[in-house]
Amino acid sequence: xxxxxxxxxxxxxxxxxxxxxxxxxxxxxxxxxxxxxxxxxxxxxxxxxxxxxxxxxxxxxxxxxxxxxxxxxxxxxxxxxxxxxxxxxxxxxxxxxxxxxxxxxxxxxxxxxxxxxxxxxxxxxxxxxxxxxxxxxxxxxxxxxxxxxxxxxxxxxxxxxxxxxxxxxxxxxxxxxxxxxxxxxxxxxxxxxxxxxxxxxxxxxxxxxxxxxxxxxxxxx
Amino acid sequence: xxxxxxxxxxxxxxxxxxxxxxxxxxxxxxxxxxxxxxxxxxxxxxxxxxxxxxxxxxxxxxxxxxxxxxxxxxxxxxxxxxxxxxxxxxxxxxxxxxxxxxxxxxxxxxxxxxxxxxxxxxxxxxxxxxxxxxxxxxxxxxxxxxxxxxxxxxxxxxxxxxxxxxxxxxxxxxxxxxxxxxxxxxxxxxxxxxxxxxxxxxxxxxxxxxxxxxxxxxxxx
Numbered sequence: 001x002x003x004x005x006x007x008x009x010x011x012x013x014x015x016x017x018x019x020x021x022x023x024x025x026x027x028x029x030x031x032x033x034x035x036x037x038x039x040x041x042x043x044x045x046x047x048x049x050x051x052x053x054x055x056x057x058x059x060x061x062x063x064x065x066x067x068x069x070x071x072x073x074x075x076x077x078x079x080x081x082x083x084x085x086x087x088x089x090x091x092x093x094x095x096x097x098x099x100x101x102x103x104x105x106x107x108x109x110x111x112x113x114x115x116x117x118x119x120x121x122x123x124x125x126x127x128x129x130x131x132x133x134x135x136x137x138x139x140x141x142x143x144x145x146x147x148x149x150x151x152x153x154x155x156x157x158x159x160x161x162x163x164x165x166x167x168x169x170x171x172x173x174x175x176x177x178x179x180x181x182x183x184x185x186x187x188x189x190x191x192x193x194x195x196x197x198x199x200x201x202x203x204x205x206x207x208x209x210x211x212x213x214x215x216x217x218x219x220x221x
Numbered sequence: 222x223x224x225x226x227x228x229x230x231x232x233x234x235x236x237x238x239x240x241x242x243x244x245x246x247x248x249x250x251x252x253x254x255x256x257x258x259x260x261x262x263x264x265x266x267x268x269x270x271x272x273x274x275x276x277x278x279x280x281x282x283x284x285x286x287x288x289x290x291x292x293x294x295x296x297x298x299x300x301x302x303x304x305x306x307x308x309x310x311x312x313x314x315x316x317x318x319x320x321x322x323x324x325x326x327x328x329x330x331x332x333x334x335x336x337x338x339x340x341x342x343x344x345x346x347x348x349x350x351x352x353x354x355x356x357x358x359x360x361x362x363x364x365x366x367x368x369x370x371x372x373x374x375x376x377x378x379x380x381x382x383x384x385x386x387x388x389x390x391x392x393x394x395x396x397x398x399x400x401x402x403x404x405x406x407x408x409x410x411x412x413x414x415x416x417x418x419x420x421x422x423x424x425x426x427x428x429x430x431x432x433x434x435x436x437x438x439x440x441x442x
Contacts, residue, residue: 039363122312141362142260
């Protein structure tokens, strides 16, 4: 008697992620997987980005939340295509959920796809969603010890956005210490110090997006 | 052929949690499970509490983190008993981990046991660790939408500590809205507005701890 066993839920996830990655490559879509603690500012970063770059790129957002469609409404208000995934208790997105959400988006009209994961510094990191890069968002209100305490995300991310820098005068957060720890885990990590409230530093983040998208487009051509 | 199947990882967890709960009841130990996002201030709340109540209670802390023993060092510096659990990637504590950690603590010298869970608003909520109550800690820097977006914790918690109120002038956070949403999920939820930085509001939290411990002691007698 042969009893089939799914040995590895991650392995199953990676198969679907590979087909997504291939699809994104064919279309030249830059796909980014945004991961952070709850309240670090993923949606605020998206709102600013979607507004400020609306003249340059066609952008779409897949929003992951346990409950509510608040975030999808926020990003859709900028005019971008948006789909909400409600995980109903699930602590992360996976490639199947992203594939299902994609069916609600118009592929041929996407230059940049943002996947806003469930607010969670741990579980989403292990589930590949076919993205070109994971982007870690860290709010300075969370403390400069987070890269050291939650190393996997910072090890795997292509970029770290250090958000809410307008709060630096009011919190104990050593920017250099946080960056040093993150780069110890990941030598090539790009770091952007930004405030989505004031707009400070966003231009560097935008330039990185431009360069990443240009590279993707060139590969597809 | 009979193939045994573990049907429910939560069921297995609950059996061990029940034995812990019985042990705590016999000894009159008040056990609290502290749950929050990374960086909401669980360890800072403990540092203040352990210092300020050291003359009243014998307190012990089980620290849960993916990596490092930074937090156990911080709380041990106050003179409290402390044990560190490193989950090495695991996104929550469970009753087995707590039972193993307890073997390193002197039971007869504990009035109040704090279990500081892994920083994660999602996964720890479902794993009973034998506690009398879960305590949700929410930083005002995280946004007033968190009870609505991560409802299970706020539904199940005995108390919510709204921390970092010293930052209120610098962030968009509607205290009444957050409390209203949390109490919609949980009518009896105790709420404490505190700043661990300035000490504001901590006395109300301490009074709750005193009342909870007194009730537990009486039940044990």
